[in-house]
Amino acid sequence: MWTLYKQESFKLLKKKSTLWISIVLALIVFGFALTSRLQPKYFSASVLFTTNFGSTTFIMFFLIAAAASIVTMEFQYGTIKTVVSQRYSRSMILVSKWLVILTYSLYLYVMTAVLALIAKFVFVNDKFSLTGTGYNNDIWQDWLANLGAGLLTLWLLISLVFLLATLFKSSAVAISVGILGYFVLNIVSSVMFILIHSHEWLKWNPINFLNYGSQVLEPSLSKLTRLSDVQLFWGNVGYIALFLLIGLLLFRKRNV
């Protein structure tokens, strides 16, 4: 298992895009921090800070692409034959891919969080204090809560992308569905809230659980999602486990 994990991280780290993503994210963090200093009227430094200066949305795009390609590239390149004809079972292969993407997502979140702190002190230290009041709590509490909830809902998308990547051999499909899913959420959420209002059971649909990050900051959102924070948390965990498990069952049967 450790061998597979090492193999997967080797492949990920050797990709040029992996280095570039870290650089681009650093530029985004400092770029938005600088913007909020220069244009405080339009960009609130304290609000941007809770999303690591806007980088969490970009992390989502990058990770959806990374999760889709870590599975589908093997089929595209034909390397799956070499990977599978080792001693390890298919389940172990897929699990090692999950773990590498999990490590990668943690790394990107921690890296941008550290950079966001640096950017705060360098560019916008006078705009807000970490112990000042944000939405409802201290800004630093909002920040950490938003990052934690964001990482969990990100994994809801990623688990769906993993499932799609094992269903379709093409990375394009898996990436598109993941990213479209995110945009669709923003578009349909108002419609969805109306539907949830009339059909209470619809609140259990997975898209509703993507609101976790927002609700942590804005508790009033629970009037629309009709779910408590705790329900949102466990719902995310449940859907992630479900999607990953279905993907695993499909992958275990996969002929190459």
Add this chain to the structure above:
Amino acid sequence: MAEAVLTVKNLNKSFGRKQVLHKISFSCAPGRIVGLVGANGAGKTTIMKAVLSLTSSTGEVTIDGQKSTFDHHPVLDEVGALIEYPGIYPYLSGRDHLKLFAMGNKNTQDIQALVDALNMDKYIDTKARNYSLGMKQKLGIAMAFLNNPKLVILDEPMNGLDPQATKELRDLIIAKRDEGVTFLISSHILSELQKLAEDLIIIDHGKIVQETTMDALLESNNHFVVVSTTDDVKAKQVLSETGYKLVGDVEVKIQTKTDDAVADVLKTLSDNQVTVTDVQHQDEDLEGSVLKLLDSEDQK
């Protein structure tokens, strides 16, 4: 005979309703080079994929005494393979590929030895994206030889290789065979396979048609003697009267069972005042016998 390195029993495989393997059973003895021969679509690749757990199948695969199944196949540690075309990550260098799949730590020399054996030194450290067909093929072969496997499965290994590389590969295979490695090789280039394979498995439409050794198959082949004479018409007449089997229309071509029949042929001719100017032996090669075999199968 020592215990077989690979034993396949009653392998069946269907794609949807189409059954492509029918009760395939064979075994590969240690230190032998086994050739898998058959027409396009006969099922060679599918057999290899089933052995490697790449594709599901019913039947029993035993490698080095251990059962290997679709879900559980730790024994594949001892197997190296190249199936169809090599799987290559375009953004990795050749050496990265070898490092990626190498086990244990003492492997730097092993990798270099393979690179040298296949003459890949010039490009092994550049990105595989820019490799030519043959360069990729060689890398795929090197990956199959990684980690000192006991069994190496090669599907069309000569694909895209130039004569020099083909020879390097042949030398490598024979050197490893001498160290005790077992090979299962499929190839359409029968003249190449003839130089390598010791045992043969011939399949047609997913069934084993014949399991034999190269020597036995070639032995059962026809031998011909072609003579040039000053008077071919008379020569043919004399020979057929004496009871020889003549084949072909133009030359004087006699089908014989053994090589020493030549002396008799020459004596018969000189006794009848026909002057012989040249004698040639013609042996049917592997290609001829395989074609004949598959042809007779198709007529069944």
